[in-house]
Amino acid sequence: MTAQQSRRIVLASRPKGAPVSGDFRLETGPAVEPDEGQVAIRNLYLSLDPYMRGRMSDAPSYAEPFQIGEALGGATVGRVEASRDGNFKEGDLVLAFGGWQERSVLPASSLRKLPADLTRPSYALGVLGMPGFTAWHGLMKIGEPQAGETVVVAAASGAVGSVVGQVAKLKGARVVGIAGGEEKCRFVTDELGFDACIDRRDPQFAEKLKAAVPDGIDVYFENVGGAVFDAVLPLLNVHARVPICGLIAGYNSERPPEGPDRMPLLMGTLLKKRIRMQGFIIGDHYGPEFSEFMAEMGPWVKEGRVRFREDVVEGLENAPKAFIGLLEGENFGKLVVKLSDD
Amino acid sequence: MTAQQSRRIVLASRPKGAPVSGDFRLETGPAVEPDEGQVAIRNLYLSLDPYMRGRMSDAPSYAEPFQIGEALGGATVGRVEASRDGNFKEGDLVLAFGGWQERSVLPASSLRKLPADLTRPSYALGVLGMPGFTAWHGLMKIGEPQAGETVVVAAASGAVGSVVGQVAKLKGARVVGIAGGEEKCRFVTDELGFDACIDRRDPQFAEKLKAAVPDGIDVYFENVGGAVFDAVLPLLNVHARVPICGLIAGYNSERPPEGPDRMPLLMGTLLKKRIRMQGFIIGDHYGPEFSEFMAEMGPWVKEGRVRFREDVVEGLENAPKAFIGLLEGENFGKLVVKLSDD
Structure with missing residues (x-):
């Protein structure tokens, strides 16, 4: 592997009330190499969701707060670039918690392989996710x-x-x-x-x-x-x-x-x-119930009986502004950030 | 039947905040004779319960408000004095919504016959009611x-x-x-x-x-x-x-x-x-679920595994004061009013 670069957005400060652009910071650095059991992923889409606001505070909640100076967390769809785990190979499409960054290295056990024929890969962050x-x-x-x-x-x-x-x-x-x-x-x-x-x-x-x-x-x-x-x-x-x-x-x-x-x-x-x-x-509810959901929702989406609108923002650098707007109701449809071409 | 007298307590006025004695009035009048399908009951015990406060107001709630000038409602245990229905005879012990009064005439269909061997008849208003x-x-x-x-x-x-x-x-x-x-x-x-x-x-x-x-x-x-x-x-x-x-x-x-x-x-x-x-x-839940309850609670009470304390007030005339105290937490155990000897 050549030394790849990866951009990421870190939490610069905990928002007081509505987040502002200064609460976020764009950083660039070399991509990390995967260890044994890990997989390196090039992220295609990042999901932006309201729950993230809660994790930007450090008040007690149902999830660990995001840490100052670290890349913000978030669900992603990406392509495997390099794998040191037998279950994944280069080119696989995966669902991951890759965060607000262009490249992620994650334990293979935290990834879910997505079907190669998924009409829109970003649907794994939306109607089918x-x-x-x-x-x-x-x-x-x-x-x-x-x-x-x-x-x-x-x-x-x-x-x-x-x-x-x-x-x-x-x-x-x-x-x-x-x-x-x-x-x-x-x-x-x-x-x-x-x-x-x-x-x-x-x-x-x-x-x-x-x-x-x-x-x-x-x-x-x-x-x-x-x-x-x-x-x-x-x-x-x-x-x-x-x-x-x-x-x-x-x-x-x-x-x-x-x-x-x-x-x-x-x-x-x-x-x-x-x-x-x-x-x-x-x-709390992943597990067998997710299969029950997919068995019902998958066909509905395929047959067009459930329709789904996406609001796609281009480029990681635009994620903070899009997230601030999400909390104000400015998005129209599921908000995802396109991080790179597939 | 001789012309029996019956005392009752009517709602004199809707309480503003905590009820006061002036919101209640004791009246005496001749007992009513039962029509076809009705049963005349001499009430032994009246149950006093916090829900009654809600029905003394006329704000929208889950039950009809009590009417000004009429006997207040409440669950009672009583003895049948006269019956014009084939399912009940003189001397039967019954659970009824007989109200704050010494004698009631009610449709037979609204009564539930109680077992003759009930250790304490008032338990039908409490732990077994x-x-x-x-x-x-x-x-x-x-x-x-x-x-x-x-x-x-x-x-x-x-x-x-x-x-x-x-x-x-x-x-x-x-x-x-x-x-x-x-x-x-x-x-x-x-x-x-x-x-x-x-x-x-x-x-x-x-x-x-x-x-x-x-x-x-x-x-x-x-x-x-x-x-x-x-x-x-x-x-x-x-x-x-x-x-x-x-x-x-x-x-x-x-x-x-x-x-x-x-x-x-x-x-x-x-x-x-x-x-x-x-x-x-x-x-909302009477019906088959009540039998399920009795099947479990009946033996527990009989075996002493569930104990139950009653706070018995003597005489209908003391019901208003006891009810006012109930809302202040002055009773100690299930509050019942003993209306007459059995």
């Missing part, structure tokens, strides 16, 4: 939608929400999306086939949401929190289910909002309406 | 305690909490109770066999609770809300389950407490720790 699995698990295992019920999905044009709504439709539910802006709402109804979509930026958002769910809400797939949840809460039906997948509205908050304290209101509503509210982290 | 079933359902169907896990029970000396803790012990969990006052706490550990009990009135309550659960909390059976829940929340483990059975601390509140608004904090905790929080109302 973590976001798709998140959508499917939260909806099917916690939301448990029944035919004829009303399902409401926040962040409906996003990587997770778009899949939640399409699967709920396939299961016979009436589906109302919530998205930021008219263009996203049109996409949600016209391209994804939701029954309705309400613009959360509309000054009459709460009233319009209420009008869009005449039978109330049986399943609310929570991705957002904040003002969206405030409008949803009074519309939840008796025996509603609320999978909590994310709370992006609060990720940049440094302190709790002003009162009154509505925690008792929320608990009282859960009691009076016998609601189940359950948080989940998809990392 | 609604409170016991509530405890068993919430713990077993939502809490799902595993051997070795830590279960924390609020209102641990009460009708529901005392049963929750004893069943959790029988299922192999470590059980910590929370109760109001040293005497109740001694009862919970010494008589009921909980591993520990913390006095919620102790100024060091939160610290002592934390010390009593070195491995965190896997199941929190919520009966109380308020400051007790505030101390529990940071101690919940990843994958904890929180059945919400009641929120007695807030039942008398007219408005939400001051801020900051901790609703986002609660939802964030549910997400980060993948917690399931679920409200339930036991009225």
